[in-house]
Each structure stands twice: as structure tokens, then as C-alpha cells.
Amino acid sequence: MTTLTVGMQATVQRVIDQALVEEYAQLCHDQPQKTVPEPLIGALFSHVLGVKLPGAGSVYLRQELIFHDTARVGEMLTATVTITHIRTDKPLITLRTQCTGSNQRLIVDGEALVMVPQV
Secondary structure (H helix, E strand, O other): OOOOOOOOEEEEEEEOOHHHHHHHHHHOOOOOOOEOOHHHHHHHHHHHHHHHOOOOOOEEEEEEEEEOOOOEOOOEEEEEEEEEEEOOOOOEEEEEEEEEOHHHOEEEEEEEEEEOOOO
């Protein structure tokens, strides 16, 4: 496992299309929206945390998301997580979570707490 340090960062980019929005709406027994549902944006952070940073074996304990704008269907979204704090007494790290849309427009900003296998 790579040594985790404050400032480490990982991203994922994804275009969420109308087909995915419609599939999500069916799953939730809801009507499709013209914007990307907020849980689909949150899922981008789950992907980064579980696959890239900190990666496999990490346990997502808490997520705070503050939405500043809506994401448009078909827009390129960039979800970024950055380590902001590493606990030395417990295997816990805090990460800033941000998602931007086109032209670096801030869609969501937040913070996650993750337990990692080793720090």
C-alpha cells in the first residue's frame, strides 16, 4: 500500500447521460430529471474513495456534501478527493470532496471521513 500523505489527490471524470438518469429514476420509482440526481454525484466520490484514494479496503464512514449548483445531463463532471488530515492514533483520514462541471463550475464541496486498512 502506498503511504498516504496530506495533500494526496485523486480524480475521476464522468459524463452522466440521459440513459443513466432514466435508469436511476426507475430504480427509485421516480420521474427522470433534467439535471443529474445528487446521489449519482455522490457515487463519483464513492468510486474515487474505494478504487483510487485511499482505495481497496477503505471504509466510508461519513460524507458531508454541500451543493452549490446543479449538474447538467451530458456535462463532463470531475470529482476530486484530497487528503486534508491523517489521524495518527487511529486509521482514519479526512478528505475534501469536490465536484466541478464545465468551466470549473463548482457543483458540490464537502468532506469525507474514511477508515483505511493502514496509515
